[in-house]
Amino acid sequence: MLIEQQINEDLKTALKAGEKDTVAAFRTIMAQIKDERIKLRVKREMTEEDVIGVLLNAAKKRKESIDIYRQNNREDLAAREESELILIQKYLPKQMSGEEVKEIISKIIQQTNATSIKDLGKVMGAAMKELKGKADGQLIQSIVRDQLSQI
Numbered sequence: 001m002l003i004e005q006q007i008n009e010d011l012k013t014a015l016k017a018g019e020k021d022t023v024a025a026f027r028t029i030m031a032q033i034k035d036e037r038i039k040l041r042v043k044r045e046m047t048e049e050d051v052i053g054v055l056l057n058a059a060k061k062r063k064e065s066i067d068i069y070r071q072n073n074r075e076d077l078a079a080r081e082e083s084e085l086i087l088i089q090k091y092l093p094k095q096m097s098g099e100e101v102k103e104i105i106s107k108i109i110q111q112t113n114a115t116s117i118k119d120l121g122k123v124m125g126a127a128m129k130e131l132k133g134k135a136d137g138q139l140i141q142s143i144v145r146d147q148l149s150q151i
Contacts, residue, residue: 003051003091004033025084032058052092052133059088096135098143104130105143109151117148 011026036054037046062085069078096104108126112119123144131140 025087055088055092093133101135102143105147
């Protein structure tokens, strides 16, 4: 079943169960997917990767919001964002561990013949292409910087 269809089914289930917060989160996610579909309509049909991209952006926004709310001592809002983040993460592909990412980045550094931190852009481009949707961008960047600084 496609992710979007699964979200719709889960939305219906949450509506029947009367889970207001869950319904609100699902509706927000569906609105973001619909917005992306409208943007892409001119160019092409929306793919599963596009839906995953929307979910990744939504998850990233939730993480940033959680940090901001915690800095401002708004635990109630941070808790709501955390519950939405958990909901979104259920539909994302499993994220790779730090060790798995390190192995892949080591191979990419060898393939691109990177010799210093000056090659960061070249390595990051290849790494993001390979790891898109499989690992967090900030994690990838920190590992690439760390490994390039050790060369």
